[in-house]
Amino acid sequence: xxxxxxxxxxxxxxxxxxxxxxxxxxxxxxxxxxxxxxxxxxxxxxxxxxxxxxxxxxxxxxxxxxxxxxxxxxxxxxxxxxxxxxxxxxxxxxxxxxxxxxxxxxxxxxxxxxxxxxxxxxxxxxxxxxxxxxxxxxxxxxxxxxxxxxxxxxxxxxxxxxxxxxxxxxxxxxxxxxxxxxxxxxxxxxxxxxxxxxxxxxxxxxxxxxxxxxxxxxxxxxxxxxxxxxxxxxxxxxxxxxxxxxxxxxxxxxxxxxxxxxxxxxxxxxxxxxxxxxxxxxxxxxxxxxxxxxxxxxxxxxxxxxxxxxxxxxxxxxxxxxxxxxxxxxxxxxxxxxxxxxxxxxxxxxxxxxxxxxxxxxxxxxxxxxxxxxxxxxxxxxxxxxxxxxxxxxxxxxxxxxxxxxx
Amino acid sequence: xxxxxxxxxxxxxxxxxxxxxxxxxxxxxxxxxxxxxxxxxxxxxxxxxxxxxxxxxxxxxxxxxxxxxxxxxxxxxxxxxxxxxxxxxxxxxxxxxxxxxxxxxxxxxxxxxxxxxxxxxxxxxxxxxxxxxxxxxxxxxxxxxxxxxxxxxxxxxxxxxxxxxxxxxxxxxxxxxxxxxxxxxxxxxxxxxxxxxxxxxxxxxxxxxxxxxxxxxxxxxxxxxxxxxxxxxxxxxxxxxxxxxxxxxxxxxx
Numbered sequence: 001x002x003x004x005x006x007x008x009x010x011x012x013x014x015x016x017x018x019x020x021x022x023x024x025x026x027x028x029x030x031x032x033x034x035x036x037x038x039x040x041x042x043x044x045x046x047x048x049x050x051x052x053x054x055x056x057x058x059x060x061x062x063x064x065x066x067x068x069x070x071x072x073x074x075x076x077x078x079x080x081x082x083x084x085x086x087x088x089x090x091x092x093x094x095x096x097x098x099x100x101x102x103x104x105x106x107x108x109x110x111x112x113x114x115x116x117x118x119x120x121x122x123x124x125x126x127x128x129x130x131x132x133x134x135x136x137x138x139x140x141x142x143x144x145x146x147x148x149x150x151x152x153x154x155x156x157x158x159x160x161x162x163x164x165x166x167x168x169x170x171x172x173x174x175x176x177x178x179x180x181x182x183x184x185x186x187x188x189x190x191x192x193x194x195x196x197x198x199x200x201x202x203x204x205x206x207x208x209x210x211x212x213x214x215x216x217x218x219x220x221x222x223x224x225x226x227x228x229x230x231x232x233x234x235x236x237x238x239x240x241x242x243x244x245x246x247x248x249x250x251x252x253x254x255x256x257x258x259x260x261x262x263x264x265x266x267x268x269x270x271x272x273x274x275x276x277x278x279x280x281x282x283x284x285x286x287x288x289x290x291x292x293x294x295x296x297x298x299x300x301x302x303x304x305x306x307x308x309x310x311x312x313x314x315x316x317x318x319x320x321x322x323x324x325x326x327x328x329x330x331x332x333x334x335x336x337x338x339x340x341x342x343x344x345x346x347x348x349x350x351x352x353x354x355x356x357x358x359x360x361x362x363x364x365x366x367x368x369x370x371x372x373x374x375x376x377x378x379x380x381x382x383x384x385x386x387x388x389x390x391x392x393x394x395x396x397x398x399x400x401x402x403x404x405x406x407x
Numbered sequence: 408x409x410x411x412x413x414x415x416x417x418x419x420x421x422x423x424x425x426x427x428x429x430x431x432x433x434x435x436x437x438x439x440x441x442x443x444x445x446x447x448x449x450x451x452x453x454x455x456x457x458x459x460x461x462x463x464x465x466x467x468x469x470x471x472x473x474x475x476x477x478x479x480x481x482x483x484x485x486x487x488x489x490x491x492x493x494x495x496x497x498x499x500x501x502x503x504x505x506x507x508x509x510x511x512x513x514x515x516x517x518x519x520x521x522x523x524x525x526x527x528x529x530x531x532x533x534x535x536x537x538x539x540x541x542x543x544x545x546x547x548x549x550x551x552x553x554x555x556x557x558x559x560x561x562x563x564x565x566x567x568x569x570x571x572x573x574x575x576x577x578x579x580x581x582x583x584x585x586x587x588x589x590x591x592x593x594x595x596x597x598x599x600x601x602x603x604x605x606x607x608x609x610x611x612x613x614x615x616x617x618x619x620x621x622x623x624x625x626x627x628x629x630x631x632x633x634x635x636x637x638x639x640x641x642x643x644x645x646x647x648x649x650x651x652x653x654x655x656x657x658x659x660x661x
Contacts, residue, residue: 034575036573043644048636048661057630352514353515363522364517
């Protein structure tokens with residue numbers, strides 16, 4: 001088969017994996033090697049669906065022995081199949097990289113023959129890139145559930161990031177939709193990688209020459225909408241993964257109807273708005289000091305699609321507002337809807353010089369569109385509406401006809 | 408009161424630092440500081456040309472680092488690269504305040520000129536970051552990698568070190584078509600050089616180049632998910648002004 005045809009099939013098969021980040025790894029590469037990595041990560045293009053392209057995202061093969069209902073590549077579906085050779089993947093990566101099309105390689109695979117064989121192929125490809133081509137750009141590699149951990153460990157020494165996708169947020173859904181996969185099969189490699197990352201970071205403090213193991217950390221992905229789990233379950237799961245497994249990122253993927261299995265729900269379209277709210281909540285967990293149990297309480301299982309989770313939290317905790325910007329601490333400023341880390345830092349800086357009023361905030365480019373309802377400046381409340389939950393909700397909620405098609 | 412003066416310099420950052428050195432040592436406040444190329448004769452103000460002096464510029468930048476901060480020097484350099492007239496006077500005011508306040512000057516965000524310098528610096532840095540991704544190289548027939556770009560700000564000097572680290576083992580050229588400048592890098596010398604290069608320069612491509620361009624276009628189309636088409640978000644991240652120099656064709660997948 002022609003290389004172009006293979007690329008078409010195997011990038012098409014990989015595109016439902018949303019992970020794209022190329023950040024978190026640095027110090028690779030020197031003046032005799034091709035490529036390096038940047039801590040910030042770099043996006044190289046944006047595809048027509050508005051998602052960034054930073055890595056050459058492909059499957060090694062889409063011949064699969066599993067039959068997971070939610071997956072485009074499941075064994076029982078009739079679609080064109082292809083498989084790369086390690087040499088082809090390495091060649092493509094290097095040539096694209098040299099032209100600055102990509103920041104690195106994202107290599108995943110369907111489970112072909114058996115997990116060990118598949119993992120060996122991925123390992124061979126990475127070895128080729130690192131050792132033969134002396135390529136030091138970014139590599140994101142999938143750990144294949146069920147493969148020998150020795151293989152995964154070997155790959156981890158060469159890759160920047162590794163990931164194992166959980167896909168379905170609970171064991172019962174896994175049993176229903178992907179009966180050949182076991183929860184343990186997914187969690188064991190994740191746990192293994194997590195432990196090795198931790199050991200490695202301790203060892204590297206002792207011995208400088210110690211090789212790095214998965215320096216950019218590991219990530220995972222959850223499918224939203226293919227199974228009946230609530231937002232509260234999903235967000236608590238994410239919190240657990242961040243706290244216990246030390247994951248760098250959890251990605252959420254709105255379920256797209258890729259199969260007409262009777263086990264799957266019929267949706268009018270992909271639940272993009274729900275996915276968007278989950279990402280917002282995920283950011284609140286990671287950068288804003290929120291906890292999952294604050295965002296959704298046992299009585300409320302799902303996010304309000306019309307209002308973002310932070311504003312939602314603020315409206316449910318109106319007794320903590322309005323916040324005085326001149327005296328509130330940084331953590332509280334971060335909790336004001338519309339004020340993020342950058343604005344909060346600017347406010348904390350600028351108020352050392354003088355007492356801030358609304359005009360000053362505007363000049364600092366603090367966006368007051370939402371924040372205005374929740375702050376006072378030198379004792380003055382600037383929003384021209386009564387400070388009542390219902391009224392504020394009406395002001396903040398997305399109007400039905402202008403629902404945004406975000407991401 | 409002496410008549411207010413306009414100071415003119417050669418257009419380089421070193422030239423600007425020399426002017427600032429002179430102004431601070433003479434204790435003078437300028438009406439304007441202008442590039443030689445932008446200066447038009449003015450009836451009401453006298454003008455003085457101050458020629459570039461490396462020693463004075465170095466002395467001044469050392470003082471900025473000592474009494475304000477090295478971040479302040481970096482910020483003003485980045486702001487200087489921005490596509491914005493009259494930035495020089497804001498940089499002067501910024502330093503003027505900086506010598507009074509020390510490194511605290513960056514907290515005085517309610518002052519227009521301080522914010523201006525910081526915002527311009529940020530604008531330059533963000534375009535720089537964006538272009539690190541959007542620059543596309545083509546392989547020429549003699550094995551050099553050539554990229555054309557037309558950035559809003561004068562960024563070549565910021566992009567060069569990035570690509571030097573990244574593509575240390577290949578020869579490359581970064582060509583700013585808007586300003587008729589280019590950076591050329593030699594893998595043998597391990598060093599880059601800023602040269603003048605006419606805007607209509609085009610290299611002859613290698614025989615494999617088109618094949619990889621095709622593969623990239625194929626990838627670009629097949630990686631997009633059709634149920635989620637969102638050209639607005641795409642344009643937001645990748646404004647149309649950068650499209651002419653891309654290899655892929657945004658909008659080609661649906």
